[in-house]
Amino acid sequence: MELLINGKTVSADVESEMPLLWVLRDVLNMTGTKFGCGIAACGACTVTVDGLAVRSCVVPASSVVGKKIRTIEALGTPEKIHPLQAAWIAEQVPQCGYCQSGMLMAAAALLEKNPKPTDADIDAAMTNICRCGTYQRVRAAIKRAAGIKV
Structure with a gap:
């Protein structure tokens, strides 16, 4: 196929x-x-x-x-990272890092559909599980990438 x-x-x-x-x-x-x-x-x-x-x-x-x-693999490049990836780094989201690619892709889909999400929008869209518990950092990073004051 x-x-x-x-x-x-x-x-x-x-x-x-x-x-x-x-x-x-x-x-x-x-x-x-x-x-x-x-x-x-x-x-x-x-x-x-x-x-x-x-x-x-x-x-x-x-x-x-x-x-x-x-x-x-298509979200950003080492030379030009995606705004979400930059926000993830700035907010120190990753700990173990295992769930991060899925988190980033879910966040990218959210921002493409809703470029200025509220906390409720983020909570509804981000249903990924992070065993490290970085949910508040994820929310802050999404807001940072969206240009919303954290």
Whole structure:
């Protein structure tokens, strides 16, 4: 099947029901997206599909053919990091870092849809689980990236 990932069409010879997460990680060697729970509860595997945050561990690859998939690999570059990544650093969000790619992708989807989110908007959109408990820092980083006074 052909998938549009990070602006490029890629071919993957996989079963149609294979979860997108495993296509990304195991077939395409795009390991920025993480496996956490496998049941769409934690959010470590979050990517965007047509601008919406989705949990790739439960999304069959065949269901995203023809849609725009964006992974953490396309959020920024070492030379030009995304405003969210800069805010994550400034607010010292990461601790262990495992959940961060999914958190960043969920936050990017939020800001693309709602560039000036309220605390309630952030809380509703950010359902990812962080075992380190950096939720207040995540909220502050999203506000910083949105240009909202923290």
